[in-house]
Amino acid sequence: MEIIGIWVAAFLTLCIYSFLYRDNPFYRFAEHLFVGISVGYIIIINIHQGVIPLAWEPLSEAISALWAEIVGTTTPETRNALWGLFRILPIAIGLLFFARLSPRHTWLIRYPIAILIGFGAGVAIPNVLQANIFAQTRGTIEPFAAINAGTLSAWDTFGAILIAIGVICTLTYFFFSVEHRGPVKWASKVGIGFLMIGFGAAFGNTVMGRLALLIHRVGFLLNDWLGSFGAFFG
Amino acid sequence: MLEKIMNMDRRVIFILVALVVIFPTLVPVRMPITVSEPTRNLYDFIEALPSGSTIMIAFDYGPSSLAEPEPMAKAVMQHCFSKGIKIIGMTLLPNTPTLAHKLMRKIAAENNAVYGEDYVFLGYRPGTLQVILGMGTDISSVFETDYENKTVDEIPMMENITNYDQIDLLLDLASGSTTETWIIYANTRYGLKIAAGVTAVIIAQMYPYLQTGQLIGLMPGYLGAAEYEKLLNAPGDGTIGLNTATYAHLLIIGLVILGNIAFFIQRRREG
Numbered sequence: 001m002e003i004i005g006i007w008v009a010a011f012l013t014l015c016i017y018s019f020l021y022r023d024n025p026f027y028r029f030a031e032h033l034f035v036g037i038s039v040g041y042i043i044i045i046n047i048h049q050g051v052i053p054l055a056w057e058p059l060s061e062a063i064s065a066l067w068a069e070i071v072g073t074t075t076p077e078t079r080n081a082l083w084g085l086f087r088i089l090p091i092a093i094g095l096l097f098f099a100r101l102s103p104r105h106t107w108l109i110r111y112p113i114a115i116l117i118g119f120g121a122g123v124a125i126p127n128v129l130q131a132n133i134f135a136q137t138r139g140t141i142e143p144f145a146a147i148n149a150g151t152l153s154a155w156d157t158f159g160a161i162l163i164a165i166g167v168i169c170t171l172t173y174f175f176f177s178v179e180h181r182g183p184v185k186w187a188s189k190v191g192i193g194f195l196m197i198g199f200g201a202a203f204g205n206t207v208m209g210r211l212a213l214l215i216h217r218v219g220f221l222l223n224d225w226l227g228s229f230g231a232f233f234g
Numbered sequence: 235m236l237e238k239i240m241n242m243d244r245r246v247i248f249i250l251v252a253l254v255v256i257f258p259t260l261v262p263v264r265m266p267i268t269v270s271e272p273t274r275n276l277y278d279f280i281e282a283l284p285s286g287s288t289i290m291i292a293f294d295y296g297p298s299s300l301a302e303p304e305p306m307a308k309a310v311m312q313h314c315f316s317k318g319i320k321i322i323g324m325t326l327l328p329n330t331p332t333l334a335h336k337l338m339r340k341i342a343a344e345n346n347a348v349y350g351e352d353y354v355f356l357g358y359r360p361g362t363l364q365v366i367l368g369m370g371t372d373i374s375s376v377f378e379t380d381y382e383n384k385t386v387d388e389i390p391m392m393e394n395i396t397n398y399d400q401i402d403l404l405l406d407l408a409s410g411s412t413t414e415t416w417i418i419y420a421n422t423r424y425g426l427k428i429a430a431g432v433t434a435v436i437i438a439q440m441y442p443y444l445q446t447g448q449l450i451g452l453m454p455g456y457l458g459a460a461e462y463e464k465l466l467n468a469p470g471d472g473t474i475g476l477n478t479a480t481y482a483h484l485l486i487i488g489l490v491i492l493g494n495i496a497f498f499i500q501r502r503r504e505g
Binding site: 020021038041042045046049053054120123124128130131132135136138139163198201202205206207208209210211212213214215216218219222223 | 245251252255259260298299300301302328329358359360363367378379417419421423433434435436437438439442446447448454455456471475479482483486
């Protein structure tokens with residue numbers, strides 16, 4: 001069974017790489033198959049790892065517990081399961097997303113979206129400010145305290161000054177309230193230089209990442225696929 | 235000649251890259267590896283943990299990007315199991331649970347680790363924010379059962395683990411923006427120590443977090459995996475991948491230089 005899996009994977013890998021020559025039906029077959037299977041798999045995983053354990057099971061246990069309460073066969077466990085009834089509220093709000101399917105009731109979708117945006121913004125704003133603005137600003141300024149105390153090496157001092165220049169000049173480039181003339185122009189030009197170095201590093205790393213994917217696939221074809229020839233034909 | 239270089243068919247470059255990748259795969263040549271500070275920091279942190287400590291590994295990569303994070307996962311799990319450090323596995327991505335579960339089982343079997351005592355795989359739950367924030371309060375409120383459908387509260391390893399307070403480190407093996415999400419919510423809000431092993435594509439985004447100490451360590455792509463394998467003295471997929479990548483990088487650097495020389499010569503002739 002494993003060998004069949006290896007051969008299917010090898011066939012699909014070759015189908016995808018055939019695009020390097022030119023677009024062809026094999027490539028499109030593999031591409032469509034990948035998209036279809038990915039979507040189907042993600043839906044099933046979300047049902048099994050999300051809907052069933054977080055919504056279906058607690059709610060059905062709670063309904064059974066409610067019935068036990070009514071007929072008088074309640075136990076401490078069933079009484080505890082009754083808390084699951086509170087899940088009706090989030091489940092009902094979540095189901096309002098499907099109101100989109102009915103033109104008459106589309107307006108109901110505003111409620112879950114409003115709750116999501118309200119929750120998302122409320123949670124994100126303080127944490128994002130803390131992690132991405134305050135901590136980063138502190139990280140840029142803090143080394144200067146060490147420079148002042150004389151505890152930073154020459155190389156680290158150079159790094160700290162370079163980072164501070166990079167931050168100030170790059171921010172200057174995005175500062176459009178003042179005309180870019182004189183010192184502001186030169187600062188923004190230095191900022192462009194830092195941006196280009198950043199983009200260059202990101203592009204270089206992207207090439208490295210894409211090559212890693214190729215190396216992994218070549219390793220699979222040479223070791224696993226060619227290695228399975230004996231077992232397949234033997 | 236100059237015309238030929240400037241108008242080179244892109245398929246010639248594809249063939250050259252393929253050859254440069256195939257030959258080192260067939261005939262491996264070991265290149266020297268120097269361990270960088272971010273990888274060493276992660277290794278030293280785990281090395282300093284006493285036996286019985288717990289780390290959480292978030293397998294936040296998919297089948298299409300496993301080339302780089304998987305060797306890192308293997309190396310770190312091997313290190314943890316050899317030191318008696320317990321591992322809680324989980325993922326924020328829906329297409330990863332099967333991959334991660336299979337990998338944990340494989341590495342655990344190689345190191346005689348027992349499921350439920352030395353490691354556990356919680357699986358996946360939808361809602362990235364809700365999962366990260368929920369586990370900060372109570373892990374079992376998010377994962378009532380693990381991936382194998384065992385009640386989390388009844389798993390021996392999870393007896394004394396309620397939330398992030400009992401977890402010494404979170405290692406995010408990522409191919410996307412999940413590391414930033416872990417930093418923003420788990421580190422900032424709950425003070426959870428975080429390290430990352432990321433694909434090369436997102437390395438540049440991670441360095442600001444290293445400088446501020448929001449990340450205690452970082453494994454960058456194949457290089458990070460190879461460096462960690464070197465520290466363990468156990469060469470594996472990362473080392474093989476890095477060796478092969480080195481030749482491909484040399485070819486690409488050569489082509490970039492050649493292309494630039496041809497471009498400038500042509501411009502001078504035309505000017």
